[in-house]
Amino acid sequence: MKTNLLTNAIPEGKLPAVQNALKYLFNQSDIEDIQLLTGGLSSALVYRITIAGKDYLLRIVMRADEVHDPQRQHICMGLAASANIAPHVYYSNDEDALAITDFVQNKPVREGFASGEDLITALGSTIKTIHELPLFPKLVNFLDGVDTFIQQFKSLNMFPGHVTAEHFSLYAEIQKVYPRYDTDLVSSHNDLNPNNILFDGKKIWAIDWEAAFQNDRYVDLAIVAQTFVHNQEEEFIFLQTYFGEELDEYKKARFFLMQQICRMYYAMIMLKLAAAQKPADHLHDPDMNQPNMPEFGAMLMSGKILLDTYEGKLQYGKILLNTMLSAMKSERFKVAIDMMRVF
Structure with missing residues (x-):
């Protein structure tokens, strides 16, 4: 059932890359929960995923081109994270166009x-x-x-x-x-x-x-x-x-x-x-x-x-x-x- 959570939420073409990222980070691809986050105008798919009781943010670039360039995004995000401006980056892969970071529980x-x-x-x-x-x-x-x-x-x-x-x-x-x-x-x-x-x-x-x-x-x-x-x-x-x-x-x-x-x-x-x-x-x-x-x-x-x-x-x-x-x-x-x- 846990596997179904992932397969039901992630586009089929991106599923192997997400599974590989989770296995690399956590030595497993099972998750406890996943929620698609909406409200912004980004072309990326953004999820809150829960593994071992901890929430993470999974971001998948769906349209990779010069403007929506995963490599540039990951470089900028990584530099910001190193200065404690952006949430900590656990994983990023330019070719797969995805990243996993800390999830920030937002307050007003x-x-x-x-x-x-x-x-x-x-x-x-x-x-x-x-x-x-x-x-x-x-x-x-x-x-x-x-x-x-x-x-x-x-x-x-x-x-x-x-x-x-x-x-x-x-x-x-x-x-x-x-x-x-x-x-x-x-x-x-x-x-x-x-x-x-x-x-x-x-x-x-x-x-x-x-x-x-x-x-x-x-x-x-x-x-x-x-x-x-x-x-x-x-x-x-x-x-x-x-x-x-x-x-x-x-x-x-x-x-x-x-x-x-x-x-x-x-x-x-x-x-x-x-x-x-x-x-x-x-x-x-x-x-x-x-x-x-x-x-x-x-x-x-x-x-x-x-x-x-x-x-x-x-x-x-x-x-x-x-x-x-x-x-x-x-x-x-x-x-x-x-x-x-x-x-």
């Missing part, structure tokens, strides 16, 4: 800190530690990658052109001035959304290193801030934790622009995924009158909308575009653009 991260200031300070310190790791492998230039996603979205013709014309017109100002080919690169996770930030009651862990590669340091900062940094005071604390005395107006401006780049990045991904999930004979609703980001977050938390549905992805993509547009119509945007032109 906000409840683990006495104040919001303590939380964003801890997050800023975590990002700084990631960026101090030995340099991750290369993949793509981030802004070039975002440009590709934009072109892919435009080719889908989801909405009439006038719906997003202002978004792309203002975003073009960032494309002109942001130093996309800056050689000051760091080891970057590139997807530190709440699903990939775990808290065990004592410390923060970063998981799912699928998108990790050497990148602009402002990407991780901007992505974390999207969820956890809500005002100017918190932004100052967050950035000062990371930069210390080196924080200046240029860094603040560059961070602000990267926030808009990352909103565009996630919006394009969400809308592309929504298009792929669209019900047959269904027309995309072009209405951009949507809840704001905090309201949408509350809807997700309450279960009123699910991000793994067509409607959830479509709405989230629109909200990201709206949030970006509002920021790009602000005086701070004009100041940041002018500062990039000078530097």
Whole structure:
């Protein structure tokens, strides 16, 4: 019966590799329990497995290509684990595209800190530690990658052109001035959304290193801030934790622009995924009158909308575009653009 647990849960083509990994680690392939973990947008299959009363995490890359490269993922994950940022890695195999790590019993991260200031300070310190790791492998230039996603979205013709014309017109100002080919690169996770930030009651862990590669340091900062940094005071604390005395107006401006780049990045991904999930004979609703980001977050938390549905992805993509547009119509945007032109 224990063997059936494994054979019933693991795709047939991956089963021998999983059995070999378990035999290598535990001298057996029998397990006590297995549970498929859902909720993220990764293409990998992720399981919690129980052996000898202990939980482990089994991650299987199902689509191996340049973007979903098991070797790069395992290198980045291993470096992070060696610095006690990612859970301990017991086993990884590039050819079989799987890894077994410690399983983190996640607790609400906000409840683990006495104040919001303590939380964003801890997050800023975590990002700084990631960026101090030995340099991750290369993949793509981030802004070039975002440009590709934009072109892919435009080719889908989801909405009439006038719906997003202002978004792309203002975003073009960032494309002109942001130093996309800056050689000051760091080891970057590139997807530190709440699903990939775990808290065990004592410390923060970063998981799912699928998108990790050497990148602009402002990407991780901007992505974390999207969820956890809500005002100017918190932004100052967050950035000062990371930069210390080196924080200046240029860094603040560059961070602000990267926030808009990352909103565009996630919006394009969400809308592309929504298009792929669209019900047959269904027309995309072009209405951009949507809840704001905090309201949408509350809807997700309450279960009123699910991000793994067509409607959830479509709405989230629109909200990201709206949030970006509002920021790009602000005086701070004009100041940041002018500062990039000078530097």
